[in-house]
Amino acid sequence: MQTYLFLGIAILGEVIATSALKASAGFTQLVPSVIVALGYLVAFYFLSLTLKVMPIGIAYGVWSGAGIILVSGIGWALFGQRLDAWGAIGIGFILLGVLIVNLLSKTTVH
Numbered sequence: 001m002q003t004y005l006f007l008g009i010a011i012l013g014e015v016i017a018t019s020a021l022k023a024s025a026g027f028t029q030l031v032p033s034v035i036v037a038l039g040y041l042v043a044f045y046f047l048s049l050t051l052k053v054m055p056i057g058i059a060y061g062v063w064s065g066a067g068i069i070l071v072s073g074i075g076w077a078l079f080g081q082r083l084d085a086w087g088a089i090g091i092g093f094i095l096l097g098v099l100i101v102n103l104l105s106k107t108t109v110h
Contacts (some may be wrong), residue, residue, distance in 0.1 A: 006049045011063055013042035015070045022079060056105050063099040 005093065017039025024032035050059045072091050075081035101107075 003050055003053045006046045007054070007059060007062060009065045010046035011070070013039045013046065014063065014067045015039075017043060018067065019069050019074045019078070022075075040057070046102065055107055057103070058101060061101060063096055065094045066073060066089045069095055 017036045020032040020035035020039060023029065024036055027033045027036075047059065047063055050063075069091060072081075072083065076083070
C-alpha cells in the first residue's frame, strides 16, 4: 500500500508541476517557476521510491498515464482548453489502460 501512496504523491507532484509550467510563462514568473521545480523534485523523488518495489514499466506507465488524464482535466477546468471527440477518445484509452494495468495485471504490486 505504501508503494501506491508514493506513486500517488509522485503523480500529484508531476501534475502540480506541469500545471504550474503553463503559468510560469516560460519561467518568466517566479512563483510558478518555483512551484515547477519543487513539484518535479517531489515527483521524481517519490517515483524513485516507488521503483524500489514496482517494475519501472508499470510505475512509469501509471505515473505518466494518470498525469496525462489529470493535466488534461486541469487544462480544461483552469485554462479553458477543450478536447475534440478524438482527443477525448484518446484520453479515454489512456484511462482504460491505467485501469487494466492496476486492476487486472499481475505485474503490479497488490
